[in-house]
Amino acid sequence: MALDTEPKTTQPKTTNMTAYIFFNQEHNLLLCKVHQCAVPSKFIYRHFLDEHDLDLKVRQEIINYASQLCTAEASELVYAPHKVLPVPYLSVVDGFICQYKECNKVLGTLASMKWHCKVDHTWKAKDGEKWTETRAQTFFQGNNNKRYVNLGWRKLI
Numbered sequence: 001m002a003l004d005t006e007p008k009t010t011q012p013k014t015t016n017m018t019a020y021i022f023f024n025q026e027h028n029l030l031l032c033k034v035h036q037c038a039v040p041s042k043f044i045y046r047h048f049l050d051e052h053d054l055d056l057k058v059r060q061e062i063i064n065y066a067s068q069l070c071t072a073e074a075s076e077l078v079y080a081p082h083k084v085l086p087v088p089y090l091s092v093v094d095g096f097i098c099q100y101k102e103c104n105k106v107l108g109t110l111a112s113m114k115w116h117c118k119v120d121h122t123w124k125a126k127d128g129e130k131w132t133e134t135r136a137q138t139f140f141q142g143n144n145n146k147r148y149v150n151l152g153w154r155k156l157i
């Protein structure tokens, strides 16, 4: 078996759907292990057709499996304000957590955190940083669906 001759950019082919998909029961979501994000059930077909190079058999297996599940939509997710344990198979990013009292909102970029503080807390630049860095995860990709959960890990400098 000359496995090393495979180009590194292609995903290794396997005939088992468990290499690609994981059902998270706690949040009722299907996670793509390769892209480390949740895939809404209505996009399962598109996602595994467009984003993956799969054997028809594996894709069919994934679609059959997904069709038996009724997964949550991004809008149905409730994000806990307190710190949570990392969800397996979701990527971890550097984010920011709002330090205003009882807000605890987590956002992925400094710009979005500043905007949030301005709009929701009438923050002004002279107030200084009212947020700290944290490690965060998001279930869905895409601007409308991106909401982060706080993993409570400060970034180590």
Ligand SMILES: [Zn+2]
Pocket (backbone or CB within 6 Å): 032, 033, 034, 035, 036, 047, 051, 052
């Ligand atoms: Zn994927």
Ligand SMILES: [Zn+2]
Pocket (backbone or CB within 6 Å): 098, 099, 100, 103, 104, 105, 116, 117, 120, 121
């Ligand atoms: Zn806030």
